Amino acid sequence: MLKDLLESKKCFKLVCGAGNEDAGEVEKLVAVYALAGAKYFDLSAKPEIVDAAMKGLQRVIPENEIKNYHLNVSVGIKGDPHVSKAFINQDECIQCGQCDNTCKIQRAVKRSGIGNVLFIDNKKCIGCGHCVEACKVGAISMISENKDLNEVLPELVEKGLSSIELHVNSKDIGEVYKQWKILQDHFKGILSICLDRSLMGDKDLITFINDMIKFREPYTTIIQADGCPMGGTDDKAETTLQALAIAQIVQKANLPVYLLLSGGTNSQTTIFAKTFNIQSHGVAIGSYGRMIVKEYINRKDFFDNESIFNQAYGVAKNLVSVSLDYLGEHEW
Numbered sequence: 001m002l003k004d005l006l007e008s009k010k011c012f013k014l015v016c017g018a019g020n021e022d023a024g025e026v027e028k029l030v031a032v033y034a035l036a037g038a039k040y041f042d043l044s045a046k047p048e049i050v051d052a053a054m055k056g057l058q059r060v061i062p063e064n065e066i067k068n069y070h071l072n073v074s075v076g077i078k079g080d081p082h083v084s085k086a087f088i089n090q091d092e093c094i095q096c097g098q099c100d101n102t103c104k105i106q107r108a109v110k111r112s113g114i115g116n117v118l119f120i121d122n123k124k125c126i127g128c129g130h131c132v133e134a135c136k137v138g139a140i141s142m143i144s145e146n147k148d149l150n151e152v153l154p155e156l157v158e159k160g161l162s163s164i165e166l167h168v169n170s171k172d173i174g175e176v177y178k179q180w181k182i183l184q185d186h187f188k189g190i191l192s193i194c195l196d197r198s199l200m201g202d203k204d205l206i207t208f209i210n211d212m213i214k215f216r217e218p219y220t221t222i223i224q225a226d227g228c229p230m231g232g233t234d235d236k237a238e239t240t241l242q243a244l245a246i247a248q249i250v251q252k253a254n255l256p257v258y259l260l261l262s263g264g265t266n267s268q269t270t271i272f273a274k275t276f277n278i279q280s281h282g283v284a285i286g287s288y289g290r291m292i293v294k295e296y297i298n299r300k301d302f303f304d305n306e307s308i309f310n311q312a313y314g315v316a317k318n319l320v321s322v323s324l325d326y327l328g329e330h331e332w
Contacts, residue, residue, distance in 0.1 A: 002070045002162040002190055003219070005039055006258045010324050011282025013040040013260060014289055016053070018074035018083060018167065019126040019145075020044055023052035028297040029290065030056030032309070034069060036316035037324065042165065042284065045073040045152060050159045059303070070162035072192065075149060075183075077168065077175050084127040084142040086120045092139035093118055099131035099140060107298075128287075149179060153186040163222065165192035169229065171199060173208075180212060192222035196229060196263060197246055205246070206253045218256035224284060225250060228264030233287050237272060239264040247278045260284050267319055270326035283323050292319065 005011050014033040016026045021044050030041050030053045043049050050071060057066050076083035086108070088099070095118060100109040108124035109131060111117065120131075132140045153164075164187050168176045183191055193212055197205060213221050227243025243261045250259055261269050262284040269283050296302060296312035303309065 002040070005068075005070065006222070006281045009279075009281050010327050011040055011260065012038045012320050012323055013042055013072070013262075013282060013284035014038045015042040015262070015284050015286030016044070016049075017126040017286060017290070018042070018044055018076065018165075019085065021046055021049060021123040023048055025124075025297060027052040027056040027059075028302050029293070031059045031303075032293060032297070032312045032316050033289070033320065035060040035313055037320040038316075039068060040070045040072065040162075040282070040284075042072045042074055042286070045075050045147065045156060047155050047159065049073075050156065050161070054159075071160070072163040072165055073156055073161060074165040074167060074194070075147065075152075075179070076166070077172060077179060078144040083147070083167070084129075084144045085122050085125045086127070086129070086131050087141055087143050088118055088120055089139045089141070090117060090119075092137055094137055094139070096136065098134040098136065102130045102134040149182045149186070153182070157187055161187070161189070163190040163192050165194050165222075165224065167194045167226075168208075169196060169198060169226075177211075184216075190220055190222060190258075191216070192224055192260075194224040194226045194262065195246075196226040196242070202249050205249060206255075209250070209253070209255060209257070213255070213257060219258060222258045222260055222281075223250050223255070224260045224262045225280075226263035227261075233291060235266045235268060235288065237268045240266055240269040240272060243269065244272055244276055244278055247273070247280055248276065251278060251280075258282075262286070267322050270323045274326050280327070282327065285319070285323070289316070289319060292316070 016029050026049055034057055041053055043053050053071055057069055103109045108121045110119055110121050164183055225243050225246035227246055243263045243265055247259055247261055258281045260282050261280050265283055265285045266288040292315050293312045296308050299308055
């Protein structure tokens with residue numbers, strides 16, 4: 001059970017990307033990281049992506065052990081970057097290519113075969129917004145994908161999910177509570193709240209969490225401290241500090257929740273968590289985890305070329321091992 005993994009305080013969650021709808025990439029990521037020791041995977045809330053993740057597990061994990069691996073889907077509120085996609089206005093685009101240069105991890109910016117026009121591949125775009133910042137003429141905007149949870153959740157729940165996560169980076173708190181209730185109505189397992197401090201002060205953050213969990217059983221909720229959403233594009237210590245700061249606030253509140261570090265996380269995260277005595281139940285790594293294996297999983301022969309797969313496995317194994325080693329050294 002996912003609860004057992006969390007209570008072991010050695011939970012490594014690989015975030016494939018709430019907006020990552022590239023089924024082939026997700027299958028590869030899950031396969032290589034599951035073999036490397038990850039047992040928890042965060043996915044886009046699309047049935048075909050959940051199926052792709054399961055195919056990845058089936059490639060490397062014996063059938064009788066798959067029950068020990070856990071799948072989570074992420075949903076969000078309108079305006080949250082995790083459920084948004086970039087859009088290039090062709091009337092304003094000057095074809096400078098800065099957006100393409102900026103999209104280093106996902107490579108979601110493409111050029112059409114006719115006219116060599118830049119456009120966004122929605123299956124790969126994860127909504128990070130880096131291309132928007134890079135565009136000098138303001139030709140790129142973010143568009144939220146609206147999903148009726150009452151319609152999409154039943155099919156997803158039937159696939160045997162271990163948890164569902166709600167991203168709450170929104171000014172519309174009323175809508176957050178509305179979506180949270182829908183999740184609780186459809187799913188009786190563990191729910192996760194992914195939040196940052198961009199819209200709340202420290203006291204407001206704890207008040208908000210208490211409001212969200214007041215009708216839930218103790219330890220049926222994960223608080224994912226999303227320090228710098230989709231910010232782990234390198235292995236610098238400073239990118240992970242915001243996640244540690246939020247986690248420290250939640251820890252001091254002594255709430256009956258599980259705590260995961262997320263947002264800007266990398267191989268330094270659990271090292272610094274130990275230094276600051278932040279006692280998380282695990283770590284969720286997305287952008288950095290995908291980036292370090294990108295050159296391998298981009299290859300069409302990834303599963304057929306043993307040497308390539310093993311190189312990716314070695315890189316992933318090092319990240320998982322370092323992260324879990326330091327989580328295991330906490331004094332509880």
